Amino acid sequence: MTVVIGFEGSANKIGIGIIRDGEVLSNPRRTYITPPGQGFMPSDTARHHRAVVLTVLKEALEEAGLKPADVDCVAYTKGPGMGAPLVTVALVARTVAQLWGKPLLGVNHCIGHIEMGRLITQANNPTVLYVSGGNTQVIAYSERRYRIFGETIDIAVGNCLDRFARVIKISNDPSPGYNIEQMAKKGSQFVELPYTVKGMDVSFSGILSYIEEASHKMLSSGQCAAEDLCFSLQETVFAMLVEITERAMAHCGSGEVLIVGGVGCNLRLQEMMGVMCKERRAKLFATDERFCIDNGAMIAQAGWEMFRSGQVTELEDSWITQRYRTDEVEVTWRD
Amino acid sequence: MAATDGERNHETGRLEFSLVVPFPSSREAVIALRSLSPDREPRKGGISKQLTVTGGTLSVRWSADEARVLRVSVNSFLDHLSLVIETMEMFGPPVPQ
Numbered sequence: 295m296t297v298v299i300g301f302e303g304s305a306n307k308i309g310i311g312i313i314r315d316g317e318v319l320s321n322p323r324r325t326y327i328t329p330p331g332q333g334f335m336p337s338d339t340a341r342h343h344r345a346v347v348l349t350v351l352k353e354a355l356e357e358a359g360l361k362p363a364d365v366d367c368v369a370y371t372k373g374p375g376m377g378a379p380l381v382t383v384a385l386v387a388r389t390v391a392q393l394w395g396k397p398l399l400g401v402n403h404c405i406g407h408i409e410m411g412r413l414i415t416q417a418n419n420p421t422v423l424y425v426s427g428g429n430t431q432v433i434a435y436s437e438r439r440y441r442i443f444g445e446t447i448d449i450a451v452g453n454c455l456d457r458f459a460r461v462i463k464i465s466n467d468p469s470p471g472y473n474i475e476q477m478a479k480k481g482s483q484f485v486e487l488p489y490t491v492k493g494m495d496v497s498f499s500g501i502l503s504y505i506e507e508a509s510h511k512m513l514s515s516g517q518c519a520a521e522d523l524c525f526s527l528q529e530t531v532f533a534m535l536v537e538i539t540e541r542a543m544a545h546c547g548s549g550e551v552l553i554v555g556g557v558g559c560n561l562r563l564q565e566m567m568g569v570m571c572k573e574r575r576a577k578l579f580a581t582d583e584r585f586c587i588d589n590g591a592m593i594a595q596a597g598w599e600m601f602r603s604g605q606v607t608e609l610e611d612s613w614i615t616q617r618y619r620t621d622e623v624e625v626t627w628r629d
Numbered sequence: 630m631a632a633t634d635g636e637r638n639h640e641t642g643r644l645e646f647s648l649v650v651p652f653p654s655s656r657e658a659v660i661a662l663r664s665l666s667p668d669r670e671p672r673k674g675g676i677s678k679q680l681t682v683t684g685g686t687l688s689v690r691w692s693a694d695e696a697r698v699l700r701v702s703v704n705s706f707l708d709h710l711s712l713v714i715e716t717m718e719m720f721g722p723p724v725p726q
Contacts, residue, residue, distance in 0.1 A: 344712060348719050362720065381668055385709055389716040395724045477715040613667040 298601060299354065300365045300594025303383030304375025305428060306334040308343040311591025313598050314367070316413055320357035321591040322350050330463045333456065340378035347386050354590065355517035356569065362394040369597025372400030373618035375428065380614040388612055399597045400607040403588075404429060404620040407554040408440060409599055410592035415579035421548040422578075423539045423567070425435040425621075426555035426588075427471075430496065430535070431620060432542045438625045443542040443617050444494030451531050452557045454498035458527055461506050462513070462520050469587075474524045474558050481525025483518050489530055494541060496534050501527070532563045536570050543576060553581045559586040575602040638692070644699050646691040650710065658682045664713050665706070670722050676702055 295315055301535050302309045309323035326342035348415045355362070370387035373380060391398040408422050422440070430446035449457075452471060459470030464477070488504050490497040505527055512518045539551060551571055553564060569611040571578040585592065603626040638645050652658040662680050670676050676693040689706065693699035717723075 344708070348715060349710075351720070363724075377671065381709070382712065383666055384668075386716050388667070389660060389713050390720050392660040392663060393717065395726070433634045560642050581680050609663045610667060613669065 296366050296598060296602060297360065297364055298369055298399075298594045298598040299365050300401070300406070300590045300592065300597050301370040301387040302403070302406070302588050302590045302593045303343045303347070303379045303384045304371045304373065305588060306339050306342075307381070307588040308347060308350060308379075308383065309351050309588060309590035309596045310347075311589055312354055312358040312360065313591055315598075318591045319360065320354045321589050322349060322353040322357065323587075323589050325468070327467050330465050331460050332466075335458060336376045336378040336509050339376060340382045343379050343382045345365060347383060348546070351386065351390070351458045355369075362390070365378065365396055367396060367399055367597060367601045367606075368376050368394070369399040369401050369593050369601070371406070371593055371614075372612070373615035374403060375616065377614065377616050380480065380616070383611065384614050388609060392609070393559045397601070397606040398425040398609060398612055399600055399605060400612055401593045401596045401600065402618050402620065402623045403593075404431070404433075405623055406592035406596040407434065408552075409596040410585050410589075411552045411554040411579065413583055413595050414581045414585050415552060417550050417552045417579040419548070419551035419577060420552035421539060421543045421546060422552045422554060423535060423558070424555045425451050425535060425553065425557035425563070427557075428455055430498075430556060432494070433620060434542060434548065435628060436546075438480070438628070440620050440623070440625060442619070442621055443545065444496065444538040447492065447495050447497050448499040449502065450514070451496075451498055451535065452555070454502045454621040455527070455557070456532060458505055458509075459503055459521075462509055465519075469556070471557055471560060474528065475562060477521045478524040478528045478562065482520070482524070483522040484529065485512070485518055485522060485526040487526055487530045491534050491537055494538055496538060497530060501530065528560070528562055532566050534562075535563065536566050539567065539572050540574070543574065549574075549576045550579065551576060553584060556587045559583045603627040637656060641683060644693045644696060646693075646699055646703060648703070648706075649686040650689070652685045652687060652720070655682060655683050656726070657686045657721070658685050660717070661687050661710070661713050665709055670702060678702060678706070683685040686693075
């Protein structure tokens, strides 16, 4: 049996999870929630993580009913993400790895999402849509790499949604995306927005600028309601994502889609992707908010795979990095 | 944390700052050094930092062009150090080697 503890804190969530051979033993998490109209800044987020990280670690061990001696490997997020929060969490991981005499393993955050999605859904070789506040990528596995077939050329889809939520002062509790999703259900009028698919890539910054300006005008003049804008924004950006996912599937001849990342728990996105999959007779896999949204277990799971295939990270190589592309990692645990 | 001092080195013209942190034993001092060393200074140039361990003491020496840059680096180092020490207190002592 191999037990891996995973530390995640690359954005506004801090989570520590423990995995024993595919079984999630514990996965506590805290979210740094900012007031409506405000985003999370690196130093404030690091302060939040700093304040709770040791409590979350204690919880993770207690919930799992394990002692440090039972742990075989300490995994942490090496990147990508915000520097200050990444360092905060890495410091604790490095320190406990040494205190407990365990090997350390730096994990790519995106790989964590993919491996957790594969574990939970048992998808075998899916085309992956990875959508979150910081990342938007369509990924497929080939020859020891998770290769990026398409991605955003500017901001992430989740960033577009989060920033729109700030413009019209939607609450960030539990998350801006969740609140947009609920409001969108009450929207009835479709407001046409720019649709920006460029080959295999997508762009969201122009849509954001457009809807920002439109919302000021249309909301004050009563031409439409905030709910209509939420609805229109979701329909537009999700349609773009479904389009590039479908194209990647056609390219790879793939019969499976896996949606991961925080935006992946949006049920409307899952529904739209489901329609496309049905037409192609493909299978759709998605997870709920426990595993879609950043968490510690996903880092533990990717760490488990890496550790079992013989990888470890020496302390001197354990620096964090804000930029770390999915395809930089050699996938040593798949054929 | 014991003695700290800040001064301008007249030979190099650079600001220097040193910090001495006592630990229960050399084992803990080495753990702290290895936890705190991997991440490089965020900005390129203008500042350098050297960590050494002698017995149970961690020594840090900074050398910087500007006081502003030095303050930011020392500040963040002290934040990181306190987190490492707190982690040791809650999840230590280190297992025998």
